[in-house]
Amino acid sequence: MKKPAHRFALATSDPDLHASIKKAVTERDQPSAVVLSRTDAAGLLEPDGLEQLVRSEANIVLLDIGAQEKAMIASSIRELLAQTSEIRVVLMGQPATAAELLDLMRAGVADYLPKPIENGSLEGAIDRATRGLTQVSVSPEGKGRVIGLFGPKGGTGVTTVAANVAIKLRELTEQDVLMADLNAELGTASILLGVRPRYNFVELVKNLHRMDDDLLRSYLTRHESGVSFLPSPLTARDLEGVTKQRINATVSLLRSAFGHVLLDLGNSLTPLAQAGLGVCDEVVVVVTPEVPALRNAKRLLPMVGQSLPGGQQALRFVVNRYDGNVDISLGQMRDTLGHDISMTLPREDQASSHAANVGRPVVMDGVGKYAKAISKLTRMVATPGSIVKRAKKSRGGALFARFRSGKKGAESKEGRRSEGAPSQAPQATAAKS
Numbered sequence: 001m002k003k004p005a006h007r008f009a010l011a012t013s014d015p016d017l018h019a020s021i022k023k024a025v026t027e028r029d030q031p032s033a034v035v036l037s038r039t040d041a042a043g044l045l046e047p048d049g050l051e052q053l054v055r056s057e058a059n060i061v062l063l064d065i066g067a068q069e070k071a072m073i074a075s076s077i078r079e080l081l082a083q084t085s086e087i088r089v090v091l092m093g094q095p096a097t098a099a100e101l102l103d104l105m106r107a108g109v110a111d112y113l114p115k116p117i118e119n120g121s122l123e124g125a126i127d128r129a130t131r132g133l134t135q136v137s138v139s140p141e142g143k144g145r146v147i148g149l150f151g152p153k154g155g156t157g158v159t160t161v162a163a164n165v166a167i168k169l170r171e172l173t174e175q176d177v178l179m180a181d182l183n184a185e186l187g188t189a190s191i192l193l194g195v196r197p198r199y200n201f202v203e204l205v206k207n208l209h210r211m212d213d214d215l216l217r218s219y220l221t222r223h224e225s226g227v228s229f230l231p232s233p234l235t236a237r238d239l240e241g242v243t244k245q246r247i248n249a250t251v252s253l254l255r256s257a258f259g260h261v262l263l264d265l266g267n268s269l270t271p272l273a274q275a276g277l278g279v280c281d282e283v284v285v286v287v288t289p290e291v292p293a294l295r296n297a298k299r300l301l302p303m304v305g306q307s308l309p310g311g312q313q314a315l316r317f318v319v320n321r322y323d324g325n326v327d328i329s330l331g332q333m334r335d336t337l338g339h340d341i342s343m344t345l346p347r348e349d350q351a352s353s354h355a356a357n358v359g360r361p362v363v364m365d366g367v368g369k370y371a372k373a374i375s376k377l378t379r380m381v382a383t384p385g386s387i388v389k390r391a392k393k394s395r396g397g398a399l400f401a402r403f404r405s406g407k408k409g410a411e412s413k414e415g416r417r418s419e420g421a422p423s424q425a426p427q428a429t430a431a432k433s
């Protein structure tokens with residue numbers, strides 16, 4: 001007989017919780033079965049128990065942990081995940097401290113449900129685990145927003161948007177912002193930012209188990225805007241042995257340390273991009289007004305939505321290189337995609353190519369329509385309430401700002417002035433264009 005796709009192992013000494021888990025599993029619409037059931041999580045975490053777990057071929061394990069298991073849980077999970085990377089670990093227990101959660105996250109735990117378990121949380125956690133998603137985060141206060149950027153076809157402008165929005169987020173929120181290039185190879189974000197990083201994203205993933213705040217900072221490259229940056233791995237071989245769980249856990253760690261994390265997911269659903277999607281709060285899909293980009297977007301949307309915790313609702317569409325002189329209208333694009341278009345970014349060939357060649361994103365000089373549109377997009381994607389800088393009304397334009405400041409690099413003043421409208425809450429500015 002064919003094995004059900006979702007095979008659960010569970011361990012709890014609480015009969016009510018046991019019954020709730022069994023009910024949640026058997027009532028799922030997808031083929032699911034409980035393949036191992038025990039009343040002691042501690043026993044399952046011992047070497048014999050772990051062996052039994054691996055043999056059961058469970059791909060989701062739900063463990064109700066008490067004080068006894070707390071001490072051994074992180075090391076047991078590390079051991080388990082070293083033997084099989086195909087298993088998602090969901091824990092239930094008394095509310096944990098931030099330090100405990102950080103440790104569990106590093107060990108590769110996918111989810112942590114504090115007890116008493118709220119209505120619907122168990123079903124939600126099971127659903128996320130079966131979709132390969134990671135939820136655990138250090139604390140609600142330390143939970144930064146993860147924004148992915150994806151292009152359904154090469155060259156739509158994803159990396160340019162990511163770099164510019166990262167810089168603008170840093171300026172407008174004054175929070176720590178991280179940008180990571182998750183293109184499997186040949187990522188170009190470091191060129192667009194004009195930086196020469198020492199370590200890449202995958203090196204961080206591989207060293208996650210020994211990461212503390214100081215080590216984390218030493219892996220990052222600081223851009224002159226204040227944005228922290230991690231480039232893509234150089235070759236696909238660098239990705240060997242890097243599991244989705246560890247990538248998820250790494251982004252969860254970054255989320256706990258940064259106000260906003262931007263992931264350049266590139267233009268295809270590589271394992272790296274899919275793992276990144278699994279932890280995004282929102283994904284900005286950058287399309288261009290061309291049939292190939294729209295056709296690919298339409299084909300990829302269901303898969304992108306499937307990997308995203310918030311599903312297709314968490315997608316935002318932006319049309320790049322839109323200058324009104326195009327064959328396809330915004331209405332046609334919306335109908336093709338089945339999604340509203342949040343906004344357009346203008347075509348600016350000369351400024352874009354100069355910015356890429358000198359490694360200085362246009363938003364740093366804050367002039368032009370593209371930079372202005374980036375400000376608008378930044379306000380749309382920022383965590384509501386996180387924007388602290390007020391835009392000032394222009395008095396004489398960007399050129400005069402240079403004279404007043406006496407130097408060319410008056411980036412932030414020009415940037416603010418270029419927005420041309422008073423600061424508002426992000427929701428209020430998220431009008432459709």
Ligand SMILES: Nc1ncnc2c1ncn2[C@@H]1O[C@H](COP(=O)(O)OP(=O)(O)OP(=O)(O)O)[C@@H](O)[C@H]1O
Pocket residue numbers: 151153154155156157158159160161188266267320321322345346347348349350352353356370
């Ligand atoms: N609005 C724009 N107007 C004109 N040129 C643009 C615009 N946006 C991006 N470009 C240019 O298009 C090229 C591709 O941009 P970018 O590298 O950001 O795309 P991408 O989607 O990340 O590409 P890839 O698929 O290779 O990762 C760059 O030369 C960039 O300067």
Ligand SMILES: [Mg+2]
Pocket residue numbers: 158159160183188266
């Ligand atoms: Mg790119």
